[in-house]
Structure formats: C-alpha cells, structure tokens
Amino acid sequence: MSVTALVMAGGKGSRMSLSEEKPLLKIGGKPVIEHVLAALKNAKKINSIVVAVSDYTPKTAKLMLQFPVSVIKTPGKEYVSDMRYAVKSLNLHSVLAIGADLPLITGEIVDNIVDCYERCGKPALSVVVPMETKEKLGLGGEYAFKVGNTRVVPAGINVIDGQRIDEEKLDEEICLLDQKEVAVNINTVQELRIAESLF
Template structure:
C-alpha cells in the first residue's frame, strides 16, 4: 500500500499544498496518478487540510483522517492502523511510477527505507534537506524496525514544494516537461 501524506499545516507556503496547481493539475493528483500505477493508494489527511479533503471527495480518491498532531505522530498512527507501507509527500509532483516500483521492490516490510538522492544528482536551483551527505526525499517505506537509506536516481525527487519560490520552479519544470517537441 502507498499512503500519500497530505495532512500537514503548510506553514511555509501559507496554504494547503496538495491542492496547489502545477501545470493546471493539483500536486496531489500528480502524485496520486503515478502511485496508482503501482499499488493501492490512500491519502492521509488531517483537520489541517479541508480543501484537500474536498479534492479527494470530488475525484473519488480514498482517504483517511489522521490525528494531525505532527509528521512523526501521524506516521506512527498510520503504521499501527495499516502495518508497513510506502509513504510519499503530496508535495513531490515529479515522483514517477518507477520510483514507487523501485522502493516497493526493495522493501521487505521489516526495515524502514529512507529515500535519499546523492547530492551530485540534486539540481543546483534546489536546497534540499541534507543528512549524512544525501538529500532526503519524501518517498519512504515505513516499518517497525530499523532504518536504512534507499538511493534514488530521479533528480526531480529533490524538489519538495514547500515555498512559493519552489512552487514557481515546479511550474517552470512542468512546462518544460510538458512542452511539445
């Protein structure tokens, strides 16, 4: 199962990120469509995201409401409710079905996988969260025991849209990707 995390407060953006549009499509839909090519998908909402709930209802996307007490608490709650799962942030519009497939293939259901990208693969315009020499991406596998890094190659996984500037960058990238050839 893939769970899209879409219940955060979006304090840096100032509005619900999952419903913001990138190339005329809400970010949640970009992620949902790719994830849906690989596995069953559920969107994790909270009281912080009423517009995202409306989008899910309108589009027929299955969702569950988490307690909304914070990222770690919601992940723990989801793990208790569903067991091991693949998690992805709703604000990574350029995640691909192949990225989901790769992490699912590597996931044994016992050891958590933290999605990372080698820093040399991160485009220069981005400022990702760096830990132990890797950029942390919002695509992970969640289990009860331990943790290890899982290295991706898709450089656009490093674009986690948290600010208006990152949203504008995502729009520019989307226009390049979707441009007629």
C-alpha cells in the same frame, strides 16, 4: 508483497505563506496531490491508496472524495506522528509513505523503491537524494546528512513494516536516488516555481 501507499497531506504548509492548502497548489494545471495519486495508480506494486488529511487540509479532504482512495483524518501534529497514527489506526502492514508535494514522481520510480525495499530485507527504507542534485536544481534541503562521502537529504518517501511502527529504532535501508523526480518537493514559493518550470 501487498503495499499500501499512504499519502501525507495533512501538514500546515507553514513555510509557503499562501492561503491555498499545499496539496492543492497547481503544477501543470493540476493540484500537486493529483500528480502523486496518478503515479501511485500507475505503480504496479501499490495495492491501495490512503490519503492522510487533517483539520489543516479540509479542501484536500473534500477533493479526495472524487478519487478511488481511502481518507483518514490525522491530528495534524507533524509528519512522523501523523504517519504513525494512520498506520496504527488502519492496522497497515507494508506501507509506502509519501508526501503529497512530489509533483514529478512516477509509477516506475515508486515500483523501483518498493523493489529496493523487498530486496533489502529490512523493516524500513528511506529514500534520499544527493544534496548536490537539489542545489543544481536551485532547491534547498533541510535535514542533510552523509551517506559515505555524499551529502544527502530525505526525499519524503519511506517504506516501513507497519506492524513494527512502534519500535523505537528500526534497521533502515537507505535508498539513494539521484533523480530530479524525487528531488523536487514543494516547501516554498521558490520551489513551486522551480517545479512548474521542470514540469
């Protein structure tokens, strides 16, 4: 299976209240998006990388010129509609969409997620993390829901058959990963500090 990674880097980052674009916030001395790109480069199951930017992230777009990635400019409306815009514009097939704010993600974890997608046989997969894991790390979690008896939150990583992106409801596999590497994403200054301490 040929999988394209789509790095979502066009959001406003409005919860951060910082002047810097969120993908450029530094963790371990490097912009957070560079950690995501390194993981995707190390993943054996990722064939190509596309970075989705917007008018909200012009510096990120400029930085991406230094990397062997494609860049697409999206409207910058919100995550799902920008992802749909990129997938349709580029006519992508199997797509791993990932937020640009997951500094601890690794190539091995990305490969495990793609493996899970290949095995499940469904057109969509969503990675979730136990709420308890996020809370133990001192992290918050929006959009919590239950899988069995476990409260979980989305990790900001999805795999989807891009040719079916317009279908209203896709049969979706839930991939539960109890790992700090997928639990840590940066939406607040507090989460930035926690990520730095874990790096």
